[in-house]
Amino acid sequence: MDAIQQHMLDTYRAARLSEPAPPPPGRHDRSVLRDLYRHWLTHPPTRHAPGPDGPSGPSGV
Template identity: 50%
Template sequence: MSITQQYALDTYRARQLGEPAPPAPGAHDRQVVRGLRDRRRFRAVLAGRPARGRIRTALGRLAHPGPRSMR
């Protein structure tokens, strides 16, 4: 059963029982992704790492390998 079929079945059952309809699939995806990003940044700060730009920095190192500076 696909997610669309399950949603249609849940909506039908809710209508039959007089309950509010469930949220559509994907309705809260942005909120979930934003929450995950915020949590990852928070945990990075607690661990003493930079909270932003880590992925871009890592990709830059892969794209332009060279001598690494000693920090």
């Protein structure tokens, strides 16, 4: 089931239960990506030092 089908099912259930309809899929994608980007700018990922087996793990793997 894709996101549109799930949204249609949730909307149908909400209507049957006299509840407000859920927001459409993808409605908040832009704001979520913007918040993630801002978080990444203020907290960039750190590089970890290679372990005792080197940067790619044990040589047998």
